[in-house]
Amino acid sequence: MIRVELALMLRRRRVWLCWTLLCALPALVAVLLATTRLAPAPGRGGAFLSAVVSNGQLFPAAALALVLPVFLPITVAVVAGDAIAGEASAGTLRYLLARPVGRLRLLVAKLVSVTAFVLLAVLLVTVTGYLVGVAAFGFGPDATLGGGGGIASLSGAVLTPAQLLVRTAGTVAYLALCMLTLGALGLFFSTLTDSPLAAALGVLAVVVTSAVLLPLDAAAAIRTFLPTTHWLAWIDLYRDPVLWPSIRRGALVQLGWISVAFGAAWANFATKDVTS
Amino acid sequence: MPATDTVIVTEGLTKRFGRVTAVDGVDLAVPRGVRFGLLGPNGSGKTTLVRMLLGLVHPTSGTVRLLDRPMPRGAGAVLPRVGALVEGPAAWPHLSGRDNLRLLDAAGRGSRRRGRRDRVEEVLRRVGLGAVDRRPVRAYSLGMRQRLGIAAALLRGPELLLLDEPTNGLDPRGINDVRELLVELNAAGTTVVLSSHLLSEVEALCTRVGVMDRGRLVLTEDLDVLRAPTGRVLVRTPDPAAVVGLLDGQVVGRDGDELVVRGDDPAELNARLVAAGIAVTGLTAQRRSLEQVVLESTGAGSDQVDGGRT
Numbered sequence: 001m002i003r004v005e006l007a008l009m010l011r012r013r014r015v016w017l018c019w020t021l022l023c024a025l026p027a028l029v030a031v032l033l034a035t036t037r038l039a040p041a042p043g044r045g046g047a048f049l050s051a052v053v054s055n056g057q058l059f060p061a062a063a064l065a066l067v068l069p070v071f072l073p074i075t076v077a078v079v080a081g082d083a084i085a086g087e088a089s090a091g092t093l094r095y096l097l098a099r100p101v102g103r104l105r106l107l108v109a110k111l112v113s114v115t116a117f118v119l120l121a122v123l124l125v126t127v128t129g130y131l132v133g134v135a136a137f138g139f140g141p142d143a144t145l146g147g148g149g150g151i152a153s154l155s156g157a158v159l160t161p162a163q164l165l166v167r168t169a170g171t172v173a174y175l176a177l178c179m180l181t182l183g184a185l186g187l188f189f190s191t192l193t194d195s196p197l198a199a200a201l202g203v204l205a206v207v208v209t210s211a212v213l214l215p216l217d218a219a220a221a222i223r224t225f226l227p228t229t230h231w232l233a234w235i236d237l238y239r240d241p242v243l244w245p246s247i248r249r250g251a252l253v254q255l256g257w258i259s260v261a262f263g264a265a266w267a268n269f270a271t272k273d274v275t276s
Numbered sequence: 277m278p279a280t281d282t283v284i285v286t287e288g289l290t291k292r293f294g295r296v297t298a299v300d301g302v303d304l305a306v307p308r309g310v311r312f313g314l315l316g317p318n319g320s321g322k323t324t325l326v327r328m329l330l331g332l333v334h335p336t337s338g339t340v341r342l343l344d345r346p347m348p349r350g351a352g353a354v355l356p357r358v359g360a361l362v363e364g365p366a367a368w369p370h371l372s373g374r375d376n377l378r379l380l381d382a383a384g385r386g387s388r389r390r391g392r393r394d395r396v397e398e399v400l401r402r403v404g405l406g407a408v409d410r411r412p413v414r415a416y417s418l419g420m421r422q423r424l425g426i427a428a429a430l431l432r433g434p435e436l437l438l439l440d441e442p443t444n445g446l447d448p449r450g451i452n453d454v455r456e457l458l459v460e461l462n463a464a465g466t467t468v469v470l471s472s473h474l475l476s477e478v479e480a481l482c483t484r485v486g487v488m489d490r491g492r493l494v495l496t497e498d499l500d501v502l503r504a505p506t507g508r509v510l511v512r513t514p515d516p517a518a519v520v521g522l523l524d525g526q527v528v529g530r531d532g533d534e535l536v537v538r539g540d541d542p543a544e545l546n547a548r549l550v551a552a553g554i555a556v557t558g559l560t561a562q563r564r565s566l567e568q569v570v571l572e573s574t575g576a577g578s579d580q581v582d583g584g585r586t
Contacts, residue, residue: 008379091365095362273334
């Protein structure tokens with residue numbers, strides 16, 4: 001079933017469109033920066049944006065920071081919201097269940113396919129970011145500093161390209177986990193309704209709610225548990241040495257959300273009357 | 277009756293959606309090997325019943341046994357032996373019909389990769405889509421989708437076919453093709469259960485009929501029994517008055533030059549009329565049509581909303 005799900009996802013035009021758009025935004029930013037050389041001042045604009053002009057190898061991180069707040073959540077919401085509700089509205093859900101495909105098995109397959117989408121999305125952005133960044137800004141003047149294209153970390157110490165690769169991989173994994181929270185929520189909403197749009201909007205409502213509560217002092221007690229609170233913790237991966245506590249806390253919170261959302265999806269779907 | 281002779285048994289099957297009772301205490305038994313027609317007006321609960329048989333909808337109360345296993349608990353073991361078309365066909369619109377069937381065949385436990393291509397080609401050929409091209413299903417006509425849906429139901433060579441409105445959207449030629457296919461499958465041992473609101477459909481195809489009305493199964497009977505002679509003969513003659521004179525007391529109805537005469541034997545009646553020199557232009561044993569049976573056993577369709585029931 002998992003293979004069927006992956007095949008179905010990879011052959012959807014919408015999925016490829018999402019990936020293309022995700023990669024297009026950072027590329028556009030890179031082109032603008034490269035032609036104007038007007039980088040935002042340090043501390044303003046997206047994370048890492050001020051640094052990329054001097055070293056293209058940091059552009060993957062900047063690209064991820066660019067798509068993280070809006071673009072990435074939207075695409076994940078659309079794809080995950082479509083998971084069950086899309087099959088229901090197309091009518092294929094009843095035929096899958098009558099094959100029979102076990103309901104838990106179907107949910108797991110859907111979660112796996114959403115995970116694959118998220119991972120590939122983050123990976124594609126990273127790879128495009130790297131290619132575009134290096135092409136537009138080169139390896140940077142720091143090459144003399146660390147030798148062989150070394151990069152200054154946020155803490156000032158120099159990272160070798162190998163270290164940078166490991167940290168970028170860590171970033172991909174962490175962001176995929178964050179997005180998977182939305183994916184699992186989308187899956188849950190997707191079992192509640194037969195409308196993919198409603199499910200996707202539900203996910204975005206959660207994101208917006210969380211973002212609204214985040215700066216409120218009155219919400220301080222629950223801040224740690226909001227899904228978006230730890231989205232930027234991956235930036236600590238680019239410090240030297242890496243600051244693990246916030247990353248660890250963030251990962252735990254995301255895992256909590258994923259298990260709760262998936263459990264809720266299962267609880268609802270296992271005994272649901274399929275009348276679509 | 278040994279249990280294996282019955283492919284579907286429901287007892288007191290009831291489904292309520294909120295305050296609406298869609299299916300109400302249905303006791304249905306479908307023997308193996310028949311062509312069973314589930315007949316009823318729109319909204320009479322046919323589709324909900326079929327969904328409960330397949331374990332898609334969970335009964336409020338009552339039990340379902342499908343091929344001797346309780347549903348929905350036995351779904352994993354039973355449903356691979358059942359082919360279904362529920363409330364119209366459905367397919368992933370961005371894929372071709374062939375790809376749809378391949379993916380559907382690959383879905384679910386225990387599906388073998390070996391022979392998949394042949395299985396798919398075989399069912400496509402059976403429903404008359406053997407030469408279908410690579411167009412996505414999105415571009416299919418209603419009739420092609422319907423054929424594809426039936427092909428999907430046949431994929432695993434099922435013992436039992438549950439078809440909801442199988443000829444919807446087909447042209448007369450297509451309807452005939454599907455009928456022939458179903459009769460052929462039935463002759464090879466497949467039990468066919470089809471639900472329809474079209475009397476002609478059921479009358480042309482089924483050997484046994486169940487009539488549903490407002491969620492209840494109001495009648496289950498063999499078609500032959502339902503359509504048995506009524507013990508009356510329809511006589512058509514240019515001289516009705518002479519017939520009434522000859523058969524005084526036996527004539528129970530008259531409509532223009534057509535008379536309804538009590539009597540079991542049209543041949544004997546014909547001989548009497550001819551012997552008396554009365555011209556006869558038509559003479560048949562009266563049979564109730566399925567339409568009459570259904571109208572007698574059901575009320576108004578439940579999508580018809582009248583103020584107050586009589």
